[in-house]
Amino acid sequence: MRLIPRETKFFDMFTEIATNVVEGAQALSDLLHNYDYEQLSAALDKIKEIEHRGDDMTHRLLVKLNQTFITPFDREDIHLLASSLDDVLDFVYSASDRLLNYKITQPSPSAKVLAGIILKQAEELKKAVALLNKDGQLLEHCVEVNRLENEADQVSREAIGRLFDGGYDPITLIKLKELLEILEEASDKAEDVANVLETVVLKNA
Secondary structure (H helix, E strand, O other), rough: OOOOOOOOOOHHHHHHHHHHHHEEEEEEHHHHHHOOOOHHHHHHHHHHHHHHHHHHHHHHHHHHHHOOOOOOOOOOHHHHHHHHHHEEEEHHHHHHHHHOOOOOOOOOOOHHHHHHHHHHHHHHHHHHHHHOOOOOHHHHHHHHHHHHHHHHHHHHHHHHHHHHHHOOOOOHHHHHHHHHHHHHHHHHHHHHHHHHHHHHHHHHO
């Protein structure tokens, strides 16, 4: 009889979640780079399915956390890392949802750029998560995520400035501006994940 539960598949579960985040970011990038408003509903269904899958993965990890006496690193950090990864996917879905609900027939070119940056961040996060229980340069991937967030912030600011100079009617301007802001928020959430990973590494150094 084991009084202490056998340790845990947390690292595998985090890798699974991070892989799903990459899939969601890839779907959003593909959607914006090959934009077809007539096919938007089907593309949105795919991203929604990925987002729901992510919710299920996060729920299973948190259930495992509640059932586990000894964890590989601080319980609070496990919870925060899972929640932060889930937040990235939530904003990826929110961006795609705005495209349909706001009937955006032509997103600004910068929306494509931001989606590409988010995808790169997701890929870096996946690489970092894979190194959580291994010797490797995890922090290098976190630094790159932070650099990409700074790039996304600059792209977003410049793009919003161009919207106000572009002769858009007020309603269209508000729609396009909010889309850019949500994409920038998704990038911010990816940076939050990197910050959590950095904290885990420093605590366990």
